[in-house]
Amino acid sequence: MSKNLVIVESPAKAKTIEKFLGKEFQVKSSFGHVRDLSKTKLGIDIENHFKPNYEILPDKKKIVSELKKFAKDSELVWLATDEDREGEAISWHLVETLGIEESKVRRIAFHEITKNAILKAIENPRSINKQLVDAQQARRVLDRLVGYEISPILWKKVKPALSAGRVQSVAVRLIVEREEEIKSFISEAYYKITALFEIRRDDGTYSFTAGLPEKLKLTDEALAFLEICKPAKFSVANIETKPAKKSPAPPFTTSTLQQEASRKLGFSVSKTMLVAQQLYEAGKITYMRTDSVNLSNHALAAAKTEIEKLYGKDYVKTRKYTTKAKGAQEAHEAIRPTSMSSSAIEGDVSQKRLYDLIWKRTIASQMSDAILEKTNVDIKISTTRELLVAKGEVIKFDGFLKVYMESSDDESEEGKGDILPPMNIGDPLELLQMTAIQRFTQQPYRYTEAMLVKRLEDLGIGRPSTYAPTISTIQKREYVEKGDKTGFKRSFEIMVLKNGKISKSMKSENVGFEKNKLFPTDIGTLVNQFLVANFKNIIDYHFTATVEKEFDEIAMGNKIWNEMISEFYYPFHEHIKEVLVKSEKVKGERLLGKDPKSGKNIYVKLGRFGAMVQLGESDSEEKPQFAGLKKGQSMESVTLEDALELFKFPRIIGSYESKDLQVGIGRYGPYIKHDDKFFSLKKTDDPLTIKEERAIEIILEKQQSEKEKLIKEFKERDDIKILNGRYGPYIAMGKTNYKIPRTMDPKALTLEQCLEIIEKEGAKKTARAKKK
């Protein structure tokens, strides 16, 4: 038994540290938080100064009892959780939960996992910072109060099982508002003038392009400009050359890694985190949930050595980056390779690609600036005072660009300039061609997952560990969906001046195509409307920043945590009660028109089970008729014609084996009903036009796959079957299923053996049910 127990948050970290510390130390991990407020109840005693009622997390019971035993048997317990608000709280919860005597507790922290840093930390233990813990408790309690008081209002006023929260509701708001911006955006046309010139020099003829800096709004203006240039002579009026430099981007944080992996590798935010976790566990990279751009001295030195070796001394520039992210807590280093000398690793394709990105970004961040020379050439037009401008850029020294260049979300970047031929003031230029091309102002882009993360980070909302989960939450609640936008064809005009003649032509281009972007759903839009109308302060973009300041005050000891909560809660709770009474139920109801047959009104509205169309009045004697919307239809865009089609379901489209084939649209999409059995339509089938033959095909397909599912059945007991499922073969008796032990061959099982298994597994099941 070890004299010392060290507890960290992550098992991978525990493994590394144990190597540094020797036999006297046993290093264990808590796997994050071990206690939290009850999931099903509010878990806060409001009357009793907001006293939190913590429970051990169900999946942490085992680890807690293990740690308890180790702690009891150790002379000292070293709490080495992260040095931030959550880390401090985890340590405090551990002391409380494990029941460690105060005299045995040592709190330590280190920001980099090196032997030196850890030994130094051991030499400088401190006690738990209760103020910081209180700041965390305030954060936790505030989030619970906001989430668990507003969500039930949504259940009543909008739809059951919805949710609202300090972070997720702002994320949804950003997406809804971006969609509104796009809707209200009016694209404006303009003309861009570019000219292709030729210059003769002793050593040959060179060509280059120049442009008119101003955009011309009207066709007539563009045409007039070309007319003026028709007889003109062109010459170099001025040359300006100035040095410029580019600097590398700082090393990766969680957010910037997600953005670059999205832009350069096309990874979703969750895929990036999954692969990064694998790299971390394999010891290839440092911790992947961080808001810090800091690199350890050890890493700086290693990067320097590596760059010198690969590219030479001139390429080295050691840089210390400081974080500017709002509310950053900097408990970790930036995300970097653990070994700078490994420019590539073993692993699957995703791991290799993500590692490559991390290695390049880290190395580049420690390299010299790129030195550029930018040249602006003004070109005189003899017939007007307007000037054309040619922009040139020459890389004098590539520096970090040798390794890595950060991508941008803005694809429309232009005017970067190219290489210009040498010129002198007064040189005559020959115009080969001048074009006026019609362009259009660009509508705002919809968010990708990674762009949304960046926006949230800029607002100081959410933490590195929650970016990916937040994005999946708002999709799970169906506030937002990922999808593509098919573009549209747009025609534009081109006018060309060549050989003293102007010609006009029309061309067309595909624009507006977007892939894997976030779109708000009807529910997302309605919930956001409701929250903006009733909880403006909570979903304000600055709410988090405001409360974070107060948490900081608590951490500094200038404020008492439950007094802060009290100041927030009582007015908030009064408001909750008011909204409950005063606000109307949100239905998003819209009149689509009248049914040509019955003359009754047709509406689209939100029901308990989602969007639907309604024929007739809700308050009339005669019950209205309802029909759910198809997938891909939205409340906003659905038309009277669509609604009339929807009321045609369910309907009979033919028969098979002398029984009706009925097509309908249900909770889970379109289906065929035959002989009281349901068969889902494939994505490619349209329930409106589906024919008898195709329906029969679907039924046969399904019967075939069911046949394959069946491994064995018994004549004596037709309620017992051996089936093939997702997790391998199993026994089904009535509606309950039983696992078959791996050691048994499912095909060879006898009825007696099956009954035996059912009995055994049944006992296990009841035991599990009791546990829950």
Next chain:
DNA sequence: CAGTGAGCGAGCTTCCGCTTGACTT
């Protein structure tokens, strides 16, 4: 993986942050 297929109903849903391994019927 396959199954689900309403529209009063009974009772349930929900937050944010820290961390991985469940092993499903």
